Amino acid sequence: METLIPTIAIWALPVLLAITLHEAAHGYVARHFGDPTADQAGRITLNPFKHIDPVGTVLVPIGILTLTTLFGAGGILFGWAKPVPVNFGRLRNPKADMLWVAAAGPFMNLIMALGWALVFKFASSSPETAYTLPMERMAEAGMTINAVLLFLNLLPLPPLDGGRIAVSLLPGKLAWQFARIEPYGFPILLILLFTGVLGAILWPLIAMFRFSLATVFGFYG
Template identity: 60%
Template sequence: MQIDQLIQTIAIAAIPILFAITLHEAAHGYVARHFGDMTAYQQGRISLNPIRHIDPVGTILLPLLTLWMGGILFGWAKPVPVNFAALHRPKQDMLWVALAGPIANLFMALLWAALAKLAWTLPANYFAEPLLEMAQIGIKINVVLMVLNLLPLPPLDGGRMAVSLLPHRQASILERVEPYGMFILIFLAISPVLSWILGPPVIGLIKLINSIFGL
């Protein structure tokens, strides 16, 4: 991608990327508070201020690299702190706290799809085209974040969900992977493996959303 094209893409992609990570993390904190854990609330992480959720690598560097290289656009934010022991029913409530982030991304993907549909109906002008491109990026980044976070790898949301659903013995074994989970994810990200894993479900879900909204 040429530098001028990259700058233009960054300008258009910034809003959907920041919304995707901010609402994802805020959703975790909100649901955790609902089930009794006030940690995220006390640290000011139940917020729509993206600065509170930005991770230099996951929020800035990796999205820029994937935009430049033309691969699957993905990244992550600074995880919202959750004290699972403070939840009313730690093992059971962990499922809903973890699921809140992917659900927030699905909701946003649908909202961006609705905006894309609106952009299609507007007269061709300098507003409609950037709005359509922004909406398409919004759909893509939210679907990627949702699918990525559903991978059963702690500390991703899918790993938390698996720990919640598995019997105690198997859950304990999976929990031991968590200290190495981010290193595993980074390794997968710099190799083609993550694209092989994420590609089919991401493409399939984007096609489904596009078909629902007639895009």
Template identity: 55%
Template sequence: MNALNHLQLLAVLAIPVLFAITVHEAAHGWVANRLGDRTAFMLGRVTFNPLRHVDPVGTILVPVVTFLLAGFLFGWAKPVPVDWRNLRHPRRDMALVAAAGPGANLLMALFWGLTIHLGLILMPVSQWVALPLVYSGAAGVLINVFLMVLNLFPVLPLDGGRILNALLPPRIAYTFSRLEPYGLIILLALLVTGLLGAILLPLVIATVGLLPGSGIVKELFLV
């Protein structure tokens, strides 16, 4: 398939990125609400409306700048507030709330993988309809898998760190939780040195290979 220029690629990535980030956050709020904490629900954050989750800097400015300058996307949405004191089983439920975000990304990756197949089916009928589905689907698979793998990295405040914190014995968990203020610094250091990519990329590629449309994703974005 034809390679896309930067502007075309940015257009293809826009919708998958927006929903990958915002649905991820909405899933946290939905699970928290089901487990007893209505904080996110009362603030109107248990919704798939992207506008409720968009951070002007993290969801728009930073992804566009990093994409144009470095060729990759990096960003975030407004974190969904969760008050652990309202949860019925705080340690267990915090792990479930944290896992909801990556779980939502996995489901979206499956959806976008099926979108690729729909596009391929429609290709003989209309390329004008089929090509956007294929390109957007491939972008959606890759973005959601990347966000899932990144967020499962066991560093606070990422979801993987919160899951690990819930699984550790209480005294060790308390010590581990004190590292949270340094989590972003650790991630940026790993990103700048290339270690983060070296750790995540093999996991991303392996996960993509298990999903529908993996061949198209690899052809378009992983070669």
């Protein structure tokens, strides 16, 4: 318990920002391409309380952190917010614009990962104080959770963003057939998670991404 509380405190802000800004980005881009649904629902906002899902934003990440901290168990740290409502039929070019709306979330996670990398670089190169180590650990958490959400959401599985991107890019008939997977997407994702397949797919990508950040920002040398 003594290590769990500081761990949750360090991860709370990065997880909250990663999940909520991901969703807000979808709404912003949807509005740009003609669908005001998210805007009318008050979901294009930096207010995290508009996006928090009690299970996906709070219970699931805390549960994974608890397992990892106390028992050395647990899988990939991930979570979700309340999905931003998007009416793809109201987009000016529904099939083509769907790509940009879907890609907005992962792109926001990429931007946040780069931002946390800058924070880590600043903290690691600053004179040591009582704040530098917590700042480094929070930046580490920020890079990790955003890398996870970036690559997780780019998996070509509806209703993940990568699945919607695939639907946008596929020819009409194939796109319609592929989109029919969506009701089964979340159960498939859970099976991949609990069988370890999801980790086997994502961890190499995350490791390469983290190595790239370290190289570009010069963390370790």
